[in-house]
Amino acid sequence: MNALRQCRFLNTRAVHQAAALTKKLEAHGGIVIEHPLIAIDMPADFSPVRQALHLLEHYQWLIFTSVNSIRFFFQLLKDEGVDLTLLENMKFAAVGGQTAAALEKKGYRAAVVPKAFAAEHLADELVNVIKSGERVLFPRSSLARNVVVAGLERVGIEVDAPVIYETVYDVSGAERLNRLLKAGTLDVILFTSPSAVHSFFQQVSASVWENSRHSLRVAVIGAITARALTDYRVDDVIVAEQHTLDGLIDTLISEREMLRVASEFKRGRNNDSE
Known part of the structure; x- marks a missing residue:
């Protein structure tokens, strides 16, 4: 070796x-x-993501584009005392094999994992599977590109994308x-x-x-x-x-x-x- x-x-x-x-x-x-x-830290303002977590039952899809977003998301669920059974009927999407694997370690399987590990491809695949009226929660990095949100909103899909962690130099x-x-x-x-x-x-x-x-x-x-x-x-x-x-x-x-x-x-x- x-x-x-x-x-x-x-x-x-x-x-x-x-x-x-x-x-x-x-x-x-x-x-x-x-x-x-780079360094990863909690966002300066937690209120948008806290609000989304306490309205979790209103979403049908969860999108993760990094292992860090999964780590912070589940830690916040625990800290906020959110009922994990609310996730049982949700569908998940992930960018990249490592992100999907991290999600599986939490007990959830991604329904959508694009073969090409890029946000553009995730948006393209999601527009074909998200049904009319379904809402999407996309907890993201402060430096995340806007391609997923823009791609979904372009076809009328409602997306909430609160910052769940800060990426700083x-x-x-x-x-x-x-x-x-x-x-x-x-x-x-x-x-x-x-x-x-x-x-x-x-x-x-x-x-x-x-x-x-x-x-x-x-x-x-x-x-x-x-x-x-x-x-x-x-x-x-x-x-x-x-x-x-x-x-x-x-x-x-x-x-x-x-x-x-x-x-x-x-x-x-x-x-x-x-």
């Missing part, structure tokens, strides 16, 4: 999510530095991030969300990035995150074929020979300069 031996990865996931990716990389011999670029380690890039020892930077991409480029100086970008590979979990990188003229990106952590690992392994050669070349170059 050493397919990624000696490759050095920068894991940019939030603190509470980083360990899962780190363990998978290390299991294949990768060397991982964790550096969170974690800039506390900006100096460390620039030092890591200057050191030239990283091989691959991993992004699993567009917000992490935007946080990264908000913190890294233009000169540091320009001097380091040609000796690095960038790998992402899906097309939406890859699209965010194009805003910063980063087009040479490794994109997971399956948009899950396991899919990302599999794609990295398929690129292992190129990563290994680049890593060994960099190690040799750094040793020559010492």
Whole structure:
């Protein structure tokens, strides 16, 4: 299990999510530095989501587009003392295999999980299955794109989309991030969300990035995150074929020979300069 031996990865996931990716990389011999670029927190104003939870019987569909939304939703149900039997007759939709799996761990199966893990595809599938008069509750991130709500409302489906958690840029380690890039020892930077991409480029100086970008590979979990990188003229990106952590690992392994050669070349170059 050493397919990624000696490759050095920068894991940019939030603190509470980083360990899962780190363990998978290390299991294949990768060397991982964790550096969170985003943080997840409770919303400043709970009133919209609280109101929705206490009117749960008025909804027929629940949409989740992230594991975090499930985590916060069920925690709030518990905190607010909402009767879980109200969920028994509801239908669920989820974006991504990990989100659907997290929902199943709570005891509920998603009726709709689009094959392509993107919100656009979820909206397209839902308009064909949501019946006239059914209402939708979509607890979402503060940075969630509006494509699901817009897609459903366009055909007259009523959607309530209260913010259930805040996604904020974690800039506390900006100096460390620039030092890591200057050191030239990283091989691959991993992004699993567009917000992490935007946080990264908000913190890294233009000169540091320009001097380091040609000796690095960038790998992402899906097309939406890859699209965010194009805003910063980063087009040479490794994109997971399956948009899950396991899919990302599999794609990295398929690129292992190129990563290994680049890593060994960099190690040799750094040793020559010492």
